[in-house]
Amino acid sequence: MxxxxxxxxxxxxxxxxxxxxxxxxxxxxxxxxxxxxxxxxxxxxxxxxxxxxxxxxxxxxxxxxxxxxxxxxxxxxxxxxxxxxxxxxxxxxxxxxxxxxxxxxxxxxxxxxxxxxxxxxxxxxxxxxxxxxxxxxxxxxxxxDKDAIVVTKDTAGKYNLKSIADLAAVANKLTLGAPPEFQTRADGIPGLQKTYGVTFKSFKKLDAGGPLTQNALKNGQIDAGDVFTTDPLIAKNQWVALADPKNLYTxxxxxxxxxxxxxxxxxxxxxxxxxxxxxxxxxxxxxxxxxxxxxxxxxxxxxxxxxxxxx
The missing domain is CATH 3.40.190.10 (Periplasmic binding protein-like II)
Known part of the structure; x- marks a missing residue:
């Protein structure tokens, strides 16, 4: 998307x-x-x-x-x-x-x-x-408008996260929030695992880059969220949209x-x-x-x- x-x-x-x-x-x-x-x-x-x-x-x-x-x-x-x-x-x-x-x-x-x-x-x-x-x-x-794996500035600093690839070593400590269909779509959890070797500790069913995901990310209920790249809250909250060097998101x-x-x-x-x-x-x-x-x-x-x- x-x-x-x-x-x-x-x-x-x-x-x-x-x-x-x-x-x-x-x-x-x-x-x-x-x-x-x-x-x-x-x-x-x-x-x-x-x-x-x-x-x-x-x-x-x-x-x-x-x-x-x-x-x-x-x-x-x-x-x-x-x-x-x-x-x-x-x-x-x-x-x-x-x-x-x-x-x-x-x-x-x-x-x-x-x-x-x-x-x-x-x-x-x-x-x-x-x-x-x-x-x-x-x-x-x-x-x-692409999907992006987004983390807070604090989370990015704590784990030195700049790209999705950087998540491979630490995702087993983190919770991902995204819409339910993200669990089965090719560019969702299966794609993260296949393309980057990223497997999160847990998954929270939220919405498609909307208020549930935004609030959960801001309040620390999730560590990473599926957020759209045209979302103005990324810049407003100084969140970090992780780079996608292997083009999971085409x-x-x-x-x-x-x-x-x-x-x-x-x-x-x-x-x-x-x-x-x-x-x-x-x-x-x-x-x-x-x-x-x-x-x-x-x-x-x-x-x-x-x-x-x-x-």
Missing amino acids: NPLRTLATAVVGASLLALAACGGSSDPTSTGTSAGAGAGSAAPTDTIVVGSANFQENVVLADIYAEALKAKGVKVTTKLNIGSRETYIPALKDGSIDLIPEYSGVLLQYFDKKATAVSSDEVYSALQKATTAPLTVLTQSPAE AQNVVPLINSKKASDTVKSALDAVSAKLTTDDLVQLNEKVALNKQNPVTVAKAWLSTAGLS
């Missing part, structure tokens, strides 16, 4: 938890906005249902996609905070949602667990081949993943225009506005589109 993000941690946590409540329904794929697509059912053929994963940045990106499509006259509904890839990919395939912002490297690993591509162009080329009907990826953006460019039945020329043109403008710096600023300044994600999305000349 990156590349997965400054007020006090409690405020950030409250902001993100409020954001996570946007979906509301007990069914994560039920319609989040206007009527037209019931829970678990396909939307009308003239409507695009935009979904998101259950973390802040992906919600904002979904709102950007939705507002960009609306600006071109496309009918749009949203289903936000669906959950992990293991939940929303099936929803894309069965038509419960039509479109979601994705990250090239982790999406490639989802479709092809033996993938070896590392660079942005290589990953995108491999992803286009690995993505099978009824799904397709559109043009990727320069914007990148290129992670933001890319639209869509059910090809809904990929009309108008839809593709609108989303390609977003991808052409979106940068990594934009991701950091979008995260700051929502998480730290507590701005509404839709308002932030509209402001970005206006600045980019896409509204």
Whole structure:
């Protein structure tokens, strides 16, 4: 995913938890906005249902996609905070949602667990081949957000940690915090063990780089956490994102993943225009506005589109 993000941690946590409540329904794929697509059912053929994963940045990106499509006259509904890839990919395939912002490297690993591509162009080329009907990826953006193994400044100093490789000698003393799926994903615990020989003493199930992980790292409940590289709290708290010299975390460019039945020329043109403008710096600023300044994600999305000349 990156590349997965400054007020006090409690405020950030409250902001993100409020954001996570946007979906509301007990069914994560039920319609989040206007009527037209019931829970678990396909939307009308003239409507695009935009979904998101259950973390802040992906919600904002979904709102950007939705507002960009609306600006071109496309009918749009949203289903936000669906959950992990293991939940929303099936929803894309069965038509419960039509479109979601994705990250090239982790999406490639989802479709092809033996993938070896590392660079942005290589990953995108491999992803286009690995993505099978009824799904397709559109043009990727320069914007990148990777996962990172992050430790506090004190922990980095105590164990002389600069890269993930440095963890091999001390991880048996440390607790790692990450979302539950990190236990089985190729770039999660299996990848840490295979690529770096890193085995942590214990694992704590938290969230995808969100307030649970952030608070646990700050309060010493975990020693290392899976945090997104565009998280503004890394700089705010002087945390250390450990270097990844063996490229466990490959290129992670933001890319639209869509059910090809809904990929009309108008839809593709609108989303390609977003991808052409979106940068990594934009991701950091979008995260700051929502998480730290507590701005509404839709308002932030509209402001970005206006600045980019896409509204």
